[in-house]
Amino acid sequence: MKLIVDFANLHQIKEMYSYYPVDGVTTNPSILAKEGKNPYEVLKAIREFIGSNSELHVQVVSLDAEAIVKEAHKIREELGASTYVKVPVTREGLKAIKILAKEGVNITATAIYTQMQAYLAGKAGALYAAPYVNRIDNLGADGVKVAKEIHDIFKKNELKTEVLAASFKNSQQVLELAKYGVGAATIAPDVIEGLIKLDAVTCAVEAFTKDFEKLCGKGKTMINC
Numbered sequence: 001m002k003l004i005v006d007f008a009n010l011h012q013i014k015e016m017y018s019y020y021p022v023d024g025v026t027t028n029p030s031i032l033a034k035e036g037k038n039p040y041e042v043l044k045a046i047r048e049f050i051g052s053n054s055e056l057h058v059q060v061v062s063l064d065a066e067a068i069v070k071e072a073h074k075i076r077e078e079l080g081a082s083t084y085v086k087v088p089v090t091r092e093g094l095k096a097i098k099i100l101a102k103e104g105v106n107i108t109a110t111a112i113y114t115q116m117q118a119y120l121a122g123k124a125g126a127l128y129a130a131p132y133v134n135r136i137d138n139l140g141a142d143g144v145k146v147a148k149e150i151h152d153i154f155k156k157n158e159l160k161t162e163v164l165a166a167s168f169k170n171s172q173q174v175l176e177l178a179k180y181g182v183g184a185a186t187i188a189p190d191v192i193e194g195l196i197k198l199d200a201v202t203c204a205v206e207a208f209t210k211d212f213e214k215l216c217g218k219g220k221t222m223i224n225c
């Protein structure tokens with residue numbers, strides 16, 4: 001499962017890239033709004049930092065198919081042809097996905113709440129489909145189960161589309177999908193940090209340090225003991 005950062009703040013993206021094995025960055029209009037700057041200024045800085053081999057996913061805002069296609073072209077022109085264009089799976093979105101897929105554009109179908117939306121987006125040619133795990137949970141349904149079923153639908157129908165699960169609020173949701181082997185998960189920095197936060201681990205490491213310092217003195221390590 002690829003691990004992607006769902007955020008647009010360059011400082012935090014750099015932090016995530018230096019500490020964690022991450023594969024790319026996803027954004028959406030709400031995430032970009034938090035930066036309060038021109039979206040292309042923010043996205044170009046991210047692209048420059050992550051390089052052309054890391055995935056960058058950028059969402060369109062237009063609602064009708066023709067405008068979505070134009071917006072996708074502009075996004076690729078500004079940020080490179082490898083950029084994944086995120087298209088919400090509405091009726092117009094599906095029409096745009098069909099057109100863009102024929103042109104060879106990398107498409108991430110987004111705003112997915114149902115298995116059927118994902119199936120249609122996959123058949124239309126999207127490379128990723130992004131179910132909103134926690135938002136589905138908040139509707140009283142089971143977001144992890146929806147994401148797993150979408151993964152199964154893609155495999156059983158021999159579609160090349162992969163799940164890019166999104167909207168996580170806790171480690172358990174991420175773990176369940178890693179165990180299932182979905183294609184990717186995109187996660188906000190605070191939730192990524194939570195993946196490794198465990199008091200028992202901190203205590204164990206502190207005890208090792210104390211024992212070693214008793215043996216060799218304060219601040220000593222295997223470098224200078």
Ligand code: G3P
Pocket residue numbers: 006027028132134135166167168186
């Ligand atoms: O891009 C969509 C997804 O990341 C939404 O996440 O946390 O706003 O539900 P969230």
